[in-house]
Amino acid sequence: EVQLVESGGNLVQPGGSLRLSCAASGFTFSTYSMTWVRQAPGKGLEWVANIRYDGNEKYYVDSVKGRFTISRDDAKNSMFLQMNSLRVEDTAVYYCARLCGSGGNWYSTFDFWGQGTLVTVSS
C-alpha cells in the first residue's frame, strides 16, 4: 500500500525557516517523481514544486523560487522542502504527492497524496 506521511509543519515567524519531510513507503521511491502542493486555509490547491525521480530536475512556482528548495534522499525514501524567508502568505497545509509514471515516463498527475502538514507563518 502506498503511503506518504508529511511532517515538520509548525508555527514560525515571518522571515523564518522550516524544513518539511515526506516519508514514503509501499512503492519503489527512487523511480518516482514527487511534488509538493499547498492549500491556504479555506482556499484552493496551489502547486509548489516538483522533483524528478533522479533528483536532476526541479521545478518551482514563481512565488517560492529562491526561497524554497525541494530535495530527496532515496536511501531514506524521503522528500524534503526547505522553506526559507517565510512569508505570511506561505501559511497553508502542505501536501506531498507522487507523480504518475515511473522512471522516464513521469507526468504531473498526482496519484497518491499524504495527509498534509500545517505551516503557519505569523508573528
Added chain:
Amino acid sequence: DIQLTQSPSFLSASVGDRVTITCRASQGISSHLVWYQQKPGKAPKLLIDAASTLQSGVPSRFSGSGSGTEFTLTISSLQPEDFATYYCQQRTRYPITFGQGTRLEIK
C-alpha cells in the same frame, strides 16, 4: 501561466441528480487535464486523468470529457459521498495550475 476557470464555483444538488462541472483553460492544453475530489480535512483524491481516463476504483458514475480549452466532469447520479469540492488541474506546462474549485453541496 495557464489559467483554469471552473464553473460554477458552487453547486447545490440533490441525491440522484446529474451534475456537470466545467473547466476552461486560458490556452490549449490538449487532453492534459486532471480532476480531483477533496472532502473537508482530507487530501485530494485523483478521479480522472487525461481528461477522460477514470482512475481505478472510481465509480463509473463519474466521467470526463473535452480537449483543448474546454473540459467537463459529469456525475451521472449523485450519491451522498459525492458531496465535496472538485478541482481541475493542467499538466501541459509549468507552472502546474489548478482551477479554483467547485464546491458541491446537498440541496
